[in-house]
Amino acid sequence: MVPKGFFPRACTLLPLLMATIGAQGTKTNAPTSIGIVVFPGYEPLDIWGPLELFSSISRTKDIELSIIGHEIGLVTTKPPPRAVDPVTGLPPPTGARVATQILATHSFANAPPLDILLIPGGLGNRVLEERNDTGVEDFIAARYPQLKYLLSVCTGAVSIANSGVLKGKKATSNKASWKWVVTHGKNVTWVPSARWVVDGNIWTSSGVAAGMDMVYAFLSHYYSNDMAAVNEMINLIEYAPHEDPHWDPFAIVHKVPGADPNGSLVDCVKPGGY
Amino acid sequence: MVPKGFFPRACTLLPLLMATIGAQGTKTNAPTSIGIVVFPGYEPLDIWGPLELFSSISRTKDIELSIIGHEIGLVTTKPPPRAVDPVTGLPPPTGARVATQILATHSFANAPPLDILLIPGGLGNRVLEERNDTGVEDFIAARYPQLKYLLSVCTGAVSIANSGVLKGKKATSNKASWKWVVTHGKNVTWVPSARWVVDGNIWTSSGVAAGMDMVYAFLSHYYSNDMAAVNEMINLIEYAPHEDPHWDPFAIVHKVPGADPNGSLVDCVKPGGY
Numbered sequence: 001m002v003p004k005g006f007f008p009r010a011c012t013l014l015p016l017l018m019a020t021i022g023a024q025g026t027k028t029n030a031p032t033s034i035g036i037v038v039f040p041g042y043e044p045l046d047i048w049g050p051l052e053l054f055s056s057i058s059r060t061k062d063i064e065l066s067i068i069g070h071e072i073g074l075v076t077t078k079p080p081p082r083a084v085d086p087v088t089g090l091p092p093p094t095g096a097r098v099a100t101q102i103l104a105t106h107s108f109a110n111a112p113p114l115d116i117l118l119i120p121g122g123l124g125n126r127v128l129e130e131r132n133d134t135g136v137e138d139f140i141a142a143r144y145p146q147l148k149y150l151l152s153v154c155t156g157a158v159s160i161a162n163s164g165v166l167k168g169k170k171a172t173s174n175k176a177s178w179k180w181v182v183t184h185g186k187n188v189t190w191v192p193s194a195r196w197v198v199d200g201n202i203w204t205s206s207g208v209a210a211g212m213d214m215v216y217a218f219l220s221h222y223y224s225n226d227m228a229a230v231n232e233m234i235n236l237i238e239y240a241p242h243e244d245p246h247w248d249p250f251a252i253v254h255k256v257p258g259a260d261p262n263g264s265l266v267d268c269v270k271p272g273g274y
Numbered sequence: 275m276v277p278k279g280f281f282p283r284a285c286t287l288l289p290l291l292m293a294t295i296g297a298q299g300t301k302t303n304a305p306t307s308i309g310i311v312v313f314p315g316y317e318p319l320d321i322w323g324p325l326e327l328f329s330s331i332s333r334t335k336d337i338e339l340s341i342i343g344h345e346i347g348l349v350t351t352k353p354p355p356r357a358v359d360p361v362t363g364l365p366p367p368t369g370a371r372v373a374t375q376i377l378a379t380h381s382f383a384n385a386p387p388l389d390i391l392l393i394p395g396g397l398g399n400r401v402l403e404e405r406n407d408t409g410v411e412d413f414i415a416a417r418y419p420q421l422k423y424l425l426s427v428c429t430g431a432v433s434i435a436n437s438g439v440l441k442g443k444k445a446t447s448n449k450a451s452w453k454w455v456v457t458h459g460k461n462v463t464w465v466p467s468a469r470w471v472v473d474g475n476i477w478t479s480s481g482v483a484a485g486m487d488m489v490y491a492f493l494s495h496y497y498s499n500d501m502a503a504v505n506e507m508i509n510l511i512e513y514a515p516h517e518d519p520h521w522d523p524f525a526i527v528h529k530v531p532g533a534d535p536n537g538s539l540v541d542c543v544k545p546g547g548y
Contacts, residue, residue, distance in 0.1 A: 065373070208326065237483055
C-alpha cells in the first residue's frame with residue numbers, strides 16, 4: 001500500500017479504486033490475510049458469526065487467519081471486573097456469568113501484515129475504556145494505512161472511533177448501547193438506523209448478529225467475481241442473510257434517538273442467490 | 275434423576291412430565307448446568323451460535339457452562355487429516371483452511387452433572403467415524419439418563435443417533451450432508467424438511483445457523499415463565515429468530531430426498547416478542 005504521507009488522498013482513493021474493480025481483481029495469488037481482534041469480555045458472536053463465514057469460504061478461497069490480542073494466549077469472553085459507578089456506588093452489571101476462552105495466535109506487537117481487520121464489541125470494551133487501555137485503538141490506528149478493509153461489529157465501532165480513522169466518516173454500532181457509543185469519536189456521523197454502514201473501506205455493523213449480515217455483504221463485495229462461491233457458502237451454513245443495510249428494527253426496539261420510526265420491524269429472507 | 279433400571283419408562287416419562295410443567299417449574303435455585311461437546315473439526319457456529327444465546331441469557335439466569343472434549347485443553351476447528359477415499363484414491367475435502375482453538379474445560383471423564391447437553395456437527399464428525407472414535411456417542415449414551423434435555427446442531431445428530439438414544443425417535447440434521455446422515459442410527463425417523471425437530475427431550479436442528487433458531491425456541495420453552503427475559507436477550511443480540519420449525523428452504527436448496535418441494539424459500543422475521 002502507498003505510504004501514508006506520499007499521496008495524501010491515496011489512502012482514501014486507492015481502496016475506493018480497488019473497490020470499484022473488485023478487491024480480488026488483482027492477478028496475485030497471495031492469500032487474503034484476515035485479522036480478528038479479541039480482548040477480555042469480547043462478545044462471542046461478534047467474532048464467531050463472521051468467523052463462521054470466513055472459515056467456510058476458506059474451503060475454496062485462500063485465506064490466512066490471525067486471532068490478535070494484547071498478548072498471545074487464552075482470551076476470555078468474561079469482562080474483567082468493572083469500576084464502581086461513582087453515582088450509585090455500585091459496580092455496573094458484569095454481563096454473562098459464563099465464559100469461554102479462545103486462543104489468541106498473535107499479539108498487537110507481532111501480528112502479520114493484514115488485508116482485513118475485524119474488531120468486535122462486548123462489555124470488555126467498556127472495561128478497556130475504564131482502565132485507559134488504548135491497545136485496541138492504537139493497533140487500529142497503526143494498521144489502518146496498510147489495510148484493504150476495516151470491519152467492526154457491535155461496539156467495536158467505538159474502538160475504531162477512538163483510533164481516529166473514523167474522522168469525517170459514517171458508522172453504526174449496536175443499538176442497545178447507542179447513547180454510550182455516540183459519545184465517542186471526533187467528527188463521526190453515527191447512523192442511528194442501519195444494520196451496517198459502509199464508508200470508503202470501513203464497514204461497521206449493528207449489534208452482534210448483524211455482523212453475519214455485514215460479512216455476507218462484505219464477502220459478496222470482496223469476491224464479487226465469484227458470487228456462486230459466496231452463496232454456496234452461505235447456503236452450506238444454512239444462514240438466510242439480511243441483505244438490506246437499512247433494515248434496523250433494533251434501533252426501534254431500543255428506542256435509539258433519531259431512528260427511523262417508520263422502519264419495518266420485519267425482514268423477509270431466503271437462501272443466498274435465490 | 276431416577277436410576278436407569280428402576281422405573282423402565284421413567285427416563286422417558288420424567289423428562290416429558292418436566293417438559294409439560296416447564297423445566298423451570300421446580301422451586302429449586304440450583305443453576306442450570308449446560309455442557310457443550312467439542313472435538314477437532316467441530317463447526318464453529320454450531321456451538322458459538324447457541325453459546326451466544328446461553329451466554330447472553332446467563333446475565334439474568336443462573337447457568338453454569340462446561341466445554342467438554344476428549345481431554346481438557348485446546349480443541350481446534352480444523353479436522354484431523356481424513357482417510358483416503360478407497361474409490362478415488364484421494365483424500366476427501368478437508369474443509370476450512372483456517373482454524374481457531376477453544377479451551378475445553380472438562381473431559382468426557384470428568385464433566386460435571388449436566389442438565390442440558392449440546393452436540394455440534396462439523397467435518398470432524400466424519401473423522402471420528404473414520405477412526406472408530408466413539409468417545410462422543412459413548413458420552414451421550416452414558417449421560418442421557420440424567421439429562422433434562424439433549425440438543426444437537428447440524429451433524430451432531432449423527433453422534434446422537436450412534437449413541438442409541440434416538441431409537442424410535444424423530445430427528446433432523448443439516449441438509450447438505452443428508453445422504454450421509456440418514457445412514458446412521460437404528461429405527462430413527464429422519465425428518466427431511468425441518469429447521470429443527472423436538473421428540474421428547476431431544477431437540478435436533480438443521481445445519482449450523484439453524485442452531486440459533488432451535489436454541490431460541492428451546493430457551494422459550496425452558497424459561498417459558500419468563501419470555502420477557504428470553505426476548506430481551508434475543509433483541510440485545512439483535513437476532514431476529516426463525517420461529518417456524520417447519521421452515522426449511524435448505525432441504526430444497528440441497529435437494530434432500532423427501533423434502534417438501536412446496537415449502538417456502540422465504541421466511542419473514544422480526545425482533546423477539548414483536
